[in-house]
Amino acid sequence: MAKQKPTSRAAARNAAQKKSPARKINKAAAKSTSRKRVKARALPAAKPKRRPKQRIAISHYRDEDFKADGLRSYAHYRDLGIAGATGGLAQAHVIRLIGPCNPAEVSKLHFHDVEFQMVYVLKGWVKTYMEGQGETLMKQGTCWTQPPRIKHLIMDYSDDVELLEVILPAEFRTVELAA
Numbered sequence: 650m651a652k653q654k655p656t657s658r659a660a661a662r663n664a665a666q667k668k669s670p671a672r673k674i675n676k677a678a679a680k681s682t683s684r685k686r687v688k689a690r691a692l693p694a695a696k697p698k699r700r701p702k703q704r705i706a707i708s709h710y711r712d713e714d715f716k717a718d719g720l721r722s723y724a725h726y727r728d729l730g731i732a733g734a735t736g737g738l739a740q741a742h743v744i745r746l747i748g749p750c751n752p753a754e755v756s757k758l759h760f761h762d763v764e765f766q767m768v769y770v771l772k773g774w775v776k777t778y779m780e781g782q783g784e785t786l787m788k789q790g791t792c793w794t795q796p797p798r799i800k801h802l803i804m805d806y807s808d809d810v811e812l813l814e815v816i817l818p819a820e821f822r823t824v825e826l827a828a
Contacts, residue, residue, distance in 0.1 A: 700736070700738060701735070701736025701737070701738070702736070703734055703735050703736065703738070704734050705734065706729065706730035706731055706733065706734035706735075707730070708727075708728075708729040708730050714727045714728070715727045715743075715745055716728075719742070719744070720823060721755075722754070723746060723747050723750075723751065723754055723755060724744050724745065724746050724747065725744070725745045725747065726742045726743070726744055726745075727742055727743040727744075727745075728742050729741040729742055729743070731815075731819070732819035732820075735819070737818055737819040737820060738817065738818060738819065739815060739816065739817045739818065739819060740814075740815070740816045740817075740818075740819035740820075741813070741814065741815045741816075742813075742814055743771065743811055743812070743813055743814075744811065744812045744813075744814055745810070745811050746775065746803070746806045746810045746812070748806070748807065748808030748809070748810075749808055750803075750805050750806050752804065752805065755802070755803045755804070755805075755806075756802050756803065756804055757802060757825050757826075758778075758800055758801070758802050758825070758826045759800070759801070759802065759823055759824060759825045759826060760798045760799060760800050760801065760823070760824055760826070761795075761797075761798070761816070761821055761822070761823050761824075762797070762798060762821050762822040762823070762824065763797055763798075763816050763817060763818070763821045764797060764817045764818060765794070765797075765815070765816065765817040766794065766795040766797075766814070766815070766816050766817075767792065767793070767794050767795075767814070767815045767816075768787075768792070768793055768794075768795070768812050768813070768814050769791070769792040769812065769813040769814075770787050770788060770789050770790060770791045770792075770810070770811075770812055771789070771811040771812060771813055772789055772809055772810060772811040773789065773806065773807035773808070773809040773810030773811065774786060774787060774788045774789065774806065774807045774810060775787050775803060775805070775806040775807070775810050775812065776803070776804040776805040776806065777801060777802065777803055777804060778801060778802050778804055779795065779799055779800075779801040780799055780800040780801065781799070784804065800826065
């Protein structure tokens with residue numbers, strides 16, 4: 650009995666591919682790859698970190714809540730209760746830089762080992778230096794983020810400056826760099 654010819658070009662192409670040795674190799678490679686994917690999926694998944702249950706935090710303004718117990722000696726901090734309410738997930742505070750500015754004291758290049766840092770100028774102004782950005786004057790209403798471990802410093806500030814700072818996580822390391 651004679652073989653019948655394919656009736657369409659697509660059928661002819663399919664018939665040729667079925668006979669092709671390259672097609673067999675590609676099928677073997679595809680099977681091998683799919684087996685690897687199955688094996689990779691079969692590995693145990695890492696357990697996600699459990700975040701602590703959060704609670705409501707309300708902080709009303711009181712002048713006596715500004716304390717000289719923070720990172721810098723030339724600043725007073727008003728803790729907003731976010732670290733306690735989030736189980737250490739985040740920290741937020743209002744910072745008053747005590748004037749007049751002493752550049753020898755404030756102009757120390759440093760970085761914070763954080764995941765996120767945002768600063769908003771509530772009052773006054775502050776002049777900063779950030780690696781890759783240079784010098785920038787931040788005025789009332791200015792908001793900025795500082796990427797993790799970015800080298801920065803304060804160069805100058807007004808006598809009445811107040812900043813809102815939000816940082817993740819609440820506990821972090823600050824590293825001062827040699828001049």
